[in-house]
Amino acid sequence: MFVVVGATGNVGFATSLALRKAGAPVRAVVRDSTNAAPLRELGCDIVLADLNDADAVAKSFADATAVQIIIPVAPRDKDPAAALRHSIDSLIKALKLAPPKRVLAISDYGAHVADDIGMPTVFRGFEQLLGQLDVPKLILRSAEHMHNWARVIPVALESGILPTFHDQLDMTFPTIAAPDLGRIAAELLLRPADERNLQVSHAEGPRRYSANDVAAALTELSGRTIVANAVPRSQWKQAFEKNMTSSLAELLIKANDAQNRGGLVDVEPGSADVFHGETVLIDALRPLLARF
Template sequence: MHIILGGTGNIGSVLAARLLERGEKVTIVSHDEKKKKEWEDKGAQVAVVNVLEVDKLRKVFDTGERLFLLNPPADPSTDTVKEEEKTVTAILAALQGSKIQKVVAESTYGAQPGKGIGDLGVLYEMEQSLSRIGIPASVMHGAYYMSNWIFSTDQARETGKLYSFYPADFKLPMVSPADIGEFGAGLMLEPLEKTDSYYIEGPEAYSPGDVAEAFAEALRKPVEVAVVPEAEWVSYLQKGGFSLEAAESMATMTKLTLEQDYKMPVSPVKGKTTLKEFIKGVVNGS
């Protein structure tokens, strides 16, 4: 049995679907009762559990042998770092002493020690803690998610502008979450003793200018990049519903990415989905 955390999200849903297609038994962990019937109809079992409930979560883990670990993203209106630290701590506590024999975990490019740096710090600590538990684990590091641009769709459609914290020509590795899910499904089926650390990105690096071009092509209207000055990042995010703490950590994480203040992988796994294919799918609602 495969236990999937985040099984209804962009990555986990693809991973779970691929395992089901191969005849594997899958249990999806969700806090949303509304998702239960949809996935049961697809052949999965669904455990409706809040990941903060350690004892209940461990009981779910005890029904399987392999775990896909994706720490759920916190609501940006909260102190996201604190909330995500709570959830990953609870998940790891449930994992200790459970019957899980192998873990495949989702992390990120640039994961590093530090406070107030969003996912970069939270996921670094997750990796360190996971290594200490002693269960065989493979870790996937995803590049900048193409899905981060989904929230720009309405703006691009209505105003013809794509707001970006990065310069229009700043290239960075991006990846479709579906490509991560596809790769992760393969890792879930590998022998227990086979573990490694992987970096996953798309076919090539892309810039905000490339994103604007992809939206323009999909929307069939001009779209241009509007760069938000660094001094306005926090206030811009707050206007979008971020708490002050979440906005500050996002701004710090963005600056670290902009400065590329971390080592880039030498031989990353390359996904197949291009940026234009992804944005076209977003615009068409697929």
């Protein structure tokens, strides 16, 4: 039995789909049943459990061969950063209460960096807590998701300017389509169990892209000229806080600073275990434009 926590999300659903296609039984853990119909159609067992209810989540782990966990970020929460850390603590407690045979945890590029670089540092703490568990662990660090560009697509379509926090418009960075990440996770879960207590892998797309590449893809898809424009560093805080609380904005500002420095929000040095998705940027952006 494979248990997928957060199975209604883009990554969790993709993992569930890939596992079911392989004929594996899946128990999908969801917060509410509103969006569970597609999972039921796949043949998943549905279990309702709030991530912050460690006892309920632990019960969903019963008899699990493996559990996939992903920590969701809730930008609309009163304090998303605190909620993120609370969810981590709750999941760790659940894993201690009901240890599965294996755990696959979705983490973040840059989680190996000791300095405080915002969001990746939160996941560094997550990995450290996981390290205390006496169960075999697969940590899959994910590059930034391609669908995150959806936040600024309306502005780009209206103005012809793609705002970006990448201060070097031609600097390429790792990114991945969420469905590819879920599929890679499923492939790892279906592999025979490894004797190692801890494995760390990375996942990104078929190639790396720059902000200029994103603008070019949007130009091709929309039929109008769109150019990338770096948001001045002095305006970042104001720009982020239009859509989120200051605590979450701080995490993302630090992460973008680290990304612009280069080599930090990236594959851990010396790691050769990097998986590549198949979805190219323009194909990931195509359905996003259909929303506007």
